Amino acid sequence: MEVFIAQVINGLSLGSVYVLLVTGFNLLLLVALIIHFSYPQVVVLSMYISWTVMNLTGNNIILGILAGILSSIILNMAMAPIFQRVMRNRGQVDINSTLVISMAIGMIVTDILSHGFNRGFPISFSETLAGNQSSLTIGLINISQGQVYTLVVGIIGVSAFFWLLYKTRSGRAFRAIAEDPSGAKQVGIPLLRTGLASYALTGLLGGVTAVLLAVLLGSASPGLGEQVAHKVLAVSIIAGLGNLAGGLVVGLGLGIMEALIQGYVAGSWSNAIAFIILLVVMLIKPRGVFGMKL
Amino acid sequence: MEQSNTLLDVKKLEVSYGHVDALKGVDVTVNQGEIVVLIGANGAGKTTLLDTILGINTPRSGSIQYNGTDITGRSADINVREGLTIVPEGRGVFTSMTVTDNLLLGAHHNMHESSDKIERVYQWFPILKERSDQMAGTLSGGERQMLAIGRALMSAPRIILVDEPSIGLAPIIVNNIIEILVNLNKEGYTILLSEQNAYKALKIAHRGYVLETGQVVLSGTAEELLEDPAVKDAYLGA
Numbered sequence: 275m276e277v278f279i280a281q282v283i284n285g286l287s288l289g290s291v292y293v294l295l296v297t298g299f300n301l302l303l304l305v306a307l308i309i310h311f312s313y314p315q316v317v318v319l320s321m322y323i324s325w326t327v328m329n330l331t332g333n334n335i336i337l338g339i340l341a342g343i344l345s346s347i348i349l350n351m352a353m354a355p356i357f358q359r360v361m362r363n364r365g366q367v368d369i370n371s372t373l374v375i376s377m378a379i380g381m382i383v384t385d386i387l388s389h390g391f392n393r394g395f396p397i398s399f400s401e402t403l404a405g406n407q408s409s410l411t412i413g414l415i416n417i418s419q420g421q422v423y424t425l426v427v428g429i430i431g432v433s434a435f436f437w438l439l440y441k442t443r444s445g446r447a448f449r450a451i452a453e454d455p456s457g458a459k460q461v462g463i464p465l466l467r468t469g470l471a472s473y474a475l476t477g478l479l480g481g482v483t484a485v486l487l488a489v490l491l492g493s494a495s496p497g498l499g500e501q502v503a504h505k506v507l508a509v510s511i512i513a514g515l516g517n518l519a520g521g522l523v524v525g526l527g528l529g530i531m532e533a534l535i536q537g538y539v540a541g542s543w544s545n546a547i548a549f550i551i552l553l554v555v556m557l558i559k560p561r562g563v564f565g566m567k568l
Numbered sequence: 569m570e571q572s573n574t575l576l577d578v579k580k581l582e583v584s585y586g587h588v589d590a591l592k593g594v595d596v597t598v599n600q601g602e603i604v605v606l607i608g609a610n611g612a613g614k615t616t617l618l619d620t621i622l623g624i625n626t627p628r629s630g631s632i633q634y635n636g637t638d639i640t641g642r643s644a645d646i647n648v649r650e651g652l653t654i655v656p657e658g659r660g661v662f663t664s665m666t667v668t669d670n671l672l673l674g675a676h677h678n679m680h681e682s683s684d685k686i687e688r689v690y691q692w693f694p695i696l697k698e699r700s701d702q703m704a705g706t707l708s709g710g711e712r713q714m715l716a717i718g719r720a721l722m723s724a725p726r727i728i729l730v731d732e733p734s735i736g737l738a739p740i741i742v743n744n745i746i747e748i749l750v751n752l753n754k755e756g757y758t759i760l761l762s763e764q765n766a767y768k769a770l771k772i773a774h775r776g777y778v779l780e781t782g783q784v785v786l787s788g789t790a791e792e793l794l795e796d797p798a799v800k801d802a803y804l805g806a
């Protein structure tokens with residue numbers, strides 16, 4: 275039972291990272307009208323930037339966190355013109371062409387991580403950030419501080435995002451574009467500017483996620499982004515592309531499932547098992563468990 | 569007509585979609601305080617004209633003057649900010665959003681005193697108040713049309729472009745909507761209305777234009793058009 279509880283908590287903190295990433299991915303899909311499946315790779319790039327800044331500043335955690343978040347926002351905003359220019363050149367919103375751009379970005383990022391940082395070796399974050407050594411013990415259950423931080427920040431982050439989406443003027447505009455971009459234009463919503471805001475918000479979500487991944491995993495490697503990207507894409511499709519609430523449920527579900535597999539079976543099988551389940555769900559529910567929102 | 573009275577002045581407007589020439593040199597003026605109706609069959613170019621005025625389409629040539637300023641090619645969000653608004657063909661309400669959210673979208677560019685604006689819309693359309701937390705997708709066709717008009721009012725417009733409001737509505741509801749447009753006009757809103765329901769529209773309009781395959785083939789006061797044999801023949805039925 276203790277293993278079970280510990281792994282569920284473990285899974286929830288991992289799951290909240292997936293949820294943040296899926297949310298960012300879906301936001302770009304719904305509001306910026308692009309498929310940016312390499313977005314998690316960019317998040318891992320921010321982890322590397324955060325790591326570099328901490329190395330240069332003698333492990334200044336505040337600066338490291340700031341660097342992770344700011345770099346993610348800047349990287350995302352910098353990609354917006356590329357996506358928008360290609361869409362404009364093709365004369366229409368064109369999801370397929372954005373897919374190619376995203377793929378290119380992912381490849382480039384992975385190459386940069388393999389050659390530009392730490393000679394391609396995995397990086398490890400300072401123990402003070404990772405917070406793994408000091409753990410919370412309740413009975414026989416051991417929970418690391420990092421897991422608690424991740425879970426708490428994940429909950430706050432996702433709640434804040436949904437608050438913004440449903441209670442603010444920008445969120446309303448996001449939802450309008452998500453439902454009907456040309457209708458949104460007719461009521462006077464500036465599509466480009468609002469789209470740009472969604473890149474910034476996605477960058478913020480990604481930056482927070484970069485820090486949480488550093489805290490939770492304590493390390494990163496050039497291949498991490500691709501691995502996470504596959505899972506995020508899978509979660510989004512299983513939940514139903516663009517379905518934010520669905521992404522929340524399935525993202526947490528995947529985290530818990532992986533943690534339980536790690537706790538009871540063998541950790542190395544968790545990817546294979548997760549993707550077998552994806553295949554089964556795709557066969558049963560071709561449009562996703564919660565339906566597409568496109 | 570006095571020049572200073574002109575709110576909207578469309579000159580030699582040409583719009584094409586790829587190889588399709590939808591407007592082939594259209595001249596339309598709307599004076600402050602008027603209801604002007606555009607009559608035309610399917611595909612005549614009514615929606616294209618209204619959308620282009622709002623800034624959705626970019627014209628190939630010609631000009632659009634609004635309130636003395638050249639707004640040709642200016643984007644819709646700026647035009648809405650400056651007092652143009654549209655009630656789109658097919659209502660264009662956001663079905664997965666609440667009635668309140670739909671209304672607030674109309675005031676996106678200026679949320680100042682938005683709750684007062686909503687109250688005023690509710691005075692026009694009390695039914696929307698009862699439905700305020702309902703998804704717009706659950707509304708009837710007539711209610712959606714009211715919502716689309718209410719949303720347009722939320723932007724504090726000077727001129728409202730209304731694209732075929734009667735489409736798909738029962739005659740009694742159509743009368744209702746037409747009456748609302750008359751009352752809005754009395755309140756000072758200028759209205760440019762496209763309609764296939766020519767008789768009802770001309771009855772409330774000051775002036776009208778007949779559009780055929782992207783060209784104005786006839787224009788005049790509403791009385792003149794109602795009496796015109798060609799109009800009677802083509803648009804007023806028996």
Ligand SMILES: Nc1ncnc2c1ncn2[C@@H]1O[C@H](COP(=O)(O)OP(=O)(O)OP(=O)(O)O)[C@@H](O)[C@H]1O
Nearest residue numbers: 585588590608609610611612613614615616617657
């Ligand atoms: N997006 C588009 N792409 C290509 N052609 C278009 C497009 N929109 C309109 N057209 C064409 O432009 C012409 C004018 O269409 P428009 O929708 O303006 O007519 P309308 O008078 O509003 O017709 P309706 O009464 O059916 O709404 C038509 O020939 C139509 O086929």
Ligand SMILES: [Mg+2]
Nearest residue numbers: 614615616657
């Ligand atoms: Mg039309």
